[in-house]
Amino acid sequence: MYISELTMHGFKSFAKKDVVHFGEGITAIVGPNGCGKTNIVDAIRWVLGEQKYSILRSGKMEDIIFNGAKNVKPLSVCEVSLTVHNNKGKLPLEYNDIEIGRRLYRSGESEYFMNRTPCRLKDIHELFIDTGMGSDAYSVIELKMIEQILSETGDDRRRMFEEASGINKYKMQKRSTLKKFESTRSDLHRVNDLILEVEAKVKSLSLQLKRFERHSKLLDDLKTKEIELAFIQTHAYKSDLHPLNTRIAELNHLRDSNQTEESEVEKKLISFQSVFKSQQDELERYRKQLNDYNNSRESLQSDIIIWKEQSRSAQASLDRLLLEEKKNNQKSKQLNNHLVDYRKSINSLKPKIDSCLNQFKQKQIEFNSKDDQLKNIISDLDIMQDKRWELQKKLSDKKSMYDTAGVIINEKRNNTLELNNKVSEKRIELDSILKDLRKYQLKKKATLKKIDKNKINLNINSDELNKLEKEKYNIDVNKNKTLSSLDALDSKNAFYEELVNAAEGYPKGVRDVLSNKNIFKDILGTVGDVLNVDQSISSSIEIALGDYAKCIVVKNKKDAINILEIARNRNSGRIMIIPLDSLPSVKYVNKSIKSNKNIIGRAVDLVKVSPKYKSLLDFLLGNIIIVKDMKVAMSDKNLKGYDVIDQDGALLIKGMIIDRSSSKKSLGLIGRKKKLSSIKEKIKTENLLFHKLDKQLIKVCEAITNKEKYVKKYQVDLMGLSKDLMGVNDLLDGLEMQKSTLSESIAGSDAIISQNQKDVKSQTILKKSLKIEILKDDRGLEKYLKKIMKTNSELSKIQSTRDNLHQHLQDARINHLNLEGQRENIIFQESTAKDSIQEFISRKSEIIREIKDIKESEKNLKRLISVAEKKLTDINSVVSKQESVLSLKQEATNDSYVIIEEMQAQIRSEQKNRESLMEELKNCELKVADLDQRVNFVSERIFDSYSVKIPNEMIVDQTENELNIGIERIEKSIENIGPINMVVKVEHEEENERLLMLTEQRDDLIKAEKNLLDTIQEIDKVAREKFQNTFDDIGKNFEKLFTMFFEGGRGSLRLEGDPDPLEANIGIHAQPPGKRNQSLRQLSAGEKALTAIALLFSIYQVKPSPYCILDEVDAPLDDVNIRKFTRVLNSFSNDTQFIVVTHNKLTMESANYLYGVTMEKKGVSQLVSAKLD
Incomplete structure (x- = not known):
């Protein structure tokens, strides 16, 4: 797999589209400084996903777009595409060629492509992960990175090792798993908090549910009483409505009779108003006509004024034009006289100009001849100087070689003498090192035994500490549960204390007696207090007792009478x-009674009382049987003669069934004090348990503290022993390195001594031959110097003559130009005078035309003024006539207005009487509306509150006052209950479901947490093994390659600091032959470069990168080390493609392909390629 093609367009200095075709093997990129070679390296990094603009040598990411150059406009986008030939199938795609592309716009928007299909940056990273081809992999090495690779921090060095060992994907998996683990742990803590919160809420809602049920019963009673009260109120309101409706009918009759009389007067008024309206319209029409005449008169007066002003302006313009015509005639005569003078001056200058031009041409010919002669001599002199400098350079090089040969001979002889002395010293030092090696190897074995023993003790104590921490966790959980239980019991205790103290559920009189026992001293308690009933049948017993449960118990009648x-x-x-x-x-x-499944038992047998209350128990519950199901009990003949009650509250008395389950909910009057006592006992038990757990927790915490001290002690001891072992290993490594270094140094010194003797012999022969050549070149140089001096003398004479001729030529040119300038100036003045005369002629005809137009205009204005003055006289007479007619019409209109005002006053009087009648009618209607509103208000209030209508007929046993008192009592009871959560039942069910769901989530999260911990441990284990194996292989390769590059010396790698390989620092120890440096800082630039290259190729031996870019890393190397460097490149080029940016000729010679980067246009890079055979 290798990079086959790189395409750049608009990237940095590559303004135009440039394509670089790479082949397998070595490709060299050359060119002068600043031409853009490293921009190719940056382009490869960038297209592979590099995000740090500082690594791309830019101030911001947009700076990589071509910013323009001289005569070249900047671009708004840059694009780079990289084609990878996947012939070995290392990339997880089924294509032989994979094209990766990246595009950046100046707006900051970035796009990524894979085989010309848009993709994410993450897709590109995942494609190249652990292949050695990422943007931050070890495949790109610059000269400045050598210091970073060999620095003491070693972060860049570690990244190279992690990439080589292929653990980056494990690190990504671990980071992702750790995030999930932290998220899961956070969720688990949150769920535990929620469970505690929801448990408390569920208990609180259970208490609220009981209060809600009691509140519902009171609301039903309140509804009945409020409907009865509403019926009484609406019936009273309707009785008051009848007399009001009768009076409203009478008032309506009176209003209709008065309205007839008023309508006749209004008809007369309408008639007069119509006449008055027509008079007003006619009056308005006359006024409008008068205004029109006035406007016409004003318009004519304005026009006459304007026309008179225009006539005066026309006369003034006529005077101005006559004066202008006179002045123009005088100026035209003066200019004709000047034209004659200009022509005479032009004719006198012509012979002078011709004479100066002939002199200039003659001097030009003489100057050109002498200038050609001077150029020929200068050309000959340059040729002689070039030959002289070439000969002098050769002579200087030979003299330098001669001096260098002498220095080398002296250095080699001195070096040989020095090496012989050092070899004997090193042999003595080698014997001492061998003794120390044996001593420290024995010490290492003893330390390893101590470490093994300490690890066993540490593991035992760590296991015990884990057990104690689990025990502490369980105690904490139990404490939290106990604390929650105490909170719930405290709430119940407060609730029942409130019930007992407030005697809730008892009548007002009983409550007063119970709350003032210091006054009522003879009471023994209530029936509910003296009976001891099991919770399962308490509601049935309370229903069976009925109102007896609210009775006060005393010893005798006397006490009863005193209390009353x-x-x-x-x-x-x-x-x-x-x-x-x-x-x-x-x-x-x-x-x-025959026992069966349905019968629970006799009430007197199931209820426990003190012996003194036995007669009370028999009186209240003597013949009552408690059963499970009333239907079954009714068919049971054994129960004939008994009163029966079931668990749902149905009561059978003398053959009649009374169902109190819906109307008589249990008020909890029975066994309140017992329940309160039971709750207090539970609180006491839970407090004891809480204190016991607290003591256990303190004991476990003390044990944990003690155990942690032991664990810490063993950890400190183990760290100390590990540090001792590391020190022994370092000493052994140092001694081994010294031993190897000394052995190699002795062998190297012998080889150098032999080589020195050969070099002295060859340099002596070279020195003799150079001496002969230097004498010969000295004589040749003297001849050239004599010729040059002679030619310089001739050149000075010709130069002086040529300068004088050039000065005369310039003087002639200036005289000629001065005369030409005078002539041109006179010609220009002549032309200007002619143009002015022509303008005066044109202006004269315009003035004549304007005078004619002004006279015609003045004549028309006088005619218009005469006509307008005549019209103005006629309009004035018409206006006087119209004003007199308008005055008569105004008087008639005013008389009509007076009549209408009198009739309107009569109508207003009648309306006032009608309004008083209407006021009374309105008051009656308002009273009716108020009563209707009250009826509606009461009806709507009842409907809004209970969604029922007030019945038309209803039997009510109580008065309105009694109903109000009853409602007030019920409302006070509701108020005593306090705020009620009306949706408590739904909330109770929802919170119960939520509690179950949260418990299931907690169990799932605990399982997930364990699975994630196992995953992290497995990832660490695999990554640690891969990294350790890779590190060991790279270390072995580094030792071999370091020795090969330096022809001796000692180089090694080691893990330092943390015992975990994944966290430890990677140390490099490098000692070239003959040196005992203790730090990499003491190495020269060339030695550092060779060390970094040795480390890089050590990594390639373990995991070859598909390609490697070396940016001027060979710059610090001399020719000998360059040859070693190129030999290694060639040996690795079968597995790795090398792209080398270099200035070194020897590196160029080793390349299979050569690319040259030039900059013909300033700021724009171009490529030139060549294939080398």
Whole structure:
């Protein structure tokens, strides 16, 4: 797979469409600085999805669009397309050729294409992920990136390793999974909070539901009483309506009789108003005629004034034109005299101009001859100078080579002596390093044993810590549940305390007695308080008791009478009292009952009381049987003679069934205090449980704290041991590197000594041959210098003569131009005078025509003024006549107006009488409307409140006042209940369903959280293995390639810092032969370049990139290292396509294809290609 074609249009300096055809192997791109070579590299990066404009060497992304040049307009869009030949099938598409395109507009809009079909940037990234072809992959290396690759931070270096190991897709999966995990954990916390909130809400709604049911019963009673009250009120309103309707009929009769008399007067008034209207119209017509005559008179007066003014203006214009004609005749005579003088001056200048022109032509011929002679000598001198400089350059190069040969001989001899001394020192140092290696290898084994032991202890304590944290979580959950239960019980406790304290459900008198026990000291309680009933049958017992449940229990009649007297004095209200000593004996039905599934039991057996209340229990419930189903009980002959009640509230008494289930809801009067006591006992139990859980939590937290200390201790110990092991490994690596370096250095030094001896011999021979050539070239250079001096002398003489001739030529040209200028000026003045004379002649004829027109106009104006003055006299007489007629008509109209005013006064008087009658009628009608409105208001209020109409007939036992008191009591009871949620039943059902749904969601989220954690661990495991294996392979390759590039030395890779390979830093250790540098910063630019290239090709050996772009990375390398570099390029070119931007001739020689970038037009790049065999 390789890049087969790159098309650029409008990208940076490539204004026109340029196509680069790449082949397999090595392609070199060459050209001078600033011509646009690197723009090709930027185009490849950009089309592959590069988003950072700084990497593209731009201030903003729109700067990559061609911005124009001299005589070339800027473009509004740029486009680059890249064709990849997928012959090896590395890309997951079924095409052999895949074209990737990108287009950018100046508006900032960007488009991406794949095989000319619009796509997303994400699609392009996913296509090239882990192929080594992405915009940020290791396939593009610039010279400036060498420092970044070898920097101490190593972020760019790590990206290269991650791309090579193919873990980018795993990192993307992990990031995506972590986002889902965080989202799931957040959702889980939110759902747990919601569950606690909804549980509390459901319990609260249950209490509200009971209040709602009680509120509904009170509303039904209120509805009945309000309808009865409305019936009484509407009946009273209708009784008041009859006398009012009778009076309205009488008033209507009086209004009709008065209206007849008034209509006759109105008819006369209408007749007079008609006459008055015709008089007014005639009067208006005369006024209009008079206005028309006045307007005509004013118009004629205005026209006469205007025409007289125009006549005076015409006379003034006539005087002005006669004066202008006289002045023009005088100016014309003066100009004719000037024309004669101009012609004489032109004739006198002609011979002078001809003479000057002949002198100029003669001097021009002499100057041209001498100038040609000068040019020939200069040309000969340039040829001699070129030959002299060429010979002098050769001589200088040979002298430089001669001096260099001498320096090399001295350096090689000194270097050989120095190397012999160093080799002996290195052999001693090598023996010392071997001893240290054996010592640190033993230390490494001991440290590894300690690390294994520490890991076992850490795992044991970590497992125990996890168990304690799970136990803490369970205790927290139980505490929250207990706390929620306490909140619910507190709400119930407050509710029942309010019921007991307020005696809710009891009559007003009973409530007064119960709330003032210090006054009513002899009471034992209510019937509901002394009976102890199971919750399952409490409603049935309460219905069976009826109003007895609200009775107060006392010991004897005396206590009862005392209580009644005190209550009467306090106006407490109605009270029912049962004295225990006055209870009649109860006759039990002497009949055994056969037990069956329907019978629950005898009421007296199911209700528990204190022995002193046994007679009360027998009196109230002596012969009552509680059953499950009344229908079954009615067919049971064993129950004959008993009163029966079922669980739904149906009561069978002496053969009659009373269904109290719909009208007599249980008020909870039975067992209130017992229920309150039970709730308080539960609160106490839950508090004890809460304190117990709190103590357990404190104990577990202490255990967790202690266990965390142990885990932290083992982690610190493990980190310390790992650090010790890393230090030992570093020392061993350093010693191994030193050992290898010394061995290689000794062998390299021997080779260099041998090479130095050969170089000294060859340089001595070269020095002798150069000395002979230098003497020969010196003699040739002296000859050329003599010829040049002679030619320069001749050139100076001819130059002086030629300059004098040129000065004379310029003087002659100036004299000739001055004379020509004088003649042209006189000719221009002559032409101007002729034009002025012609203008005066034309203006004279115009003046004559204008005088004639003005005289004709003045004659017409005088005629118009005479006619207008005559018309004005006639109009004045007509106006006087019209004014007298108008005055008579005005008097007749005024008389009619007086008569009409008198008749209208009579009508107004009659209307006033009628209005008083109408006022009374209106008041009666308003009273009727008010009563109707009251009836409607009451009817509408009842209909709006209860959606029923007030019946026409109804029997009401109570008075209006009694009904109002009853309604007031019911409303007060409703008010005591407080605000009621009218949709509590629906909300209770909805919240219950929501609670179930949230519980299911929580279970699903817990499962999802576990699955995501397993996925992340699996991704980490696979990515870690792939990265570690790739890193090991690259490290081995780097050691070999580093030694090959530097012909010795030591290079290695290692993971530093974090023990996790995916998080650890990648360190590079590089020591060229003979150097002991401790940092990559101490390397020269060439050594850094070779180290980075060695690392790059080490990666290619593990995972070859389809292509590699090297932008001037060979710039710091000398010729020897360039040859090594090109050998490596050729060896890798079978698997990788290389595109090299270079200035080096040796790199160009190794290329299969050569592209030249030129800039014939400033700012516009062009391509020239060549295939090299």
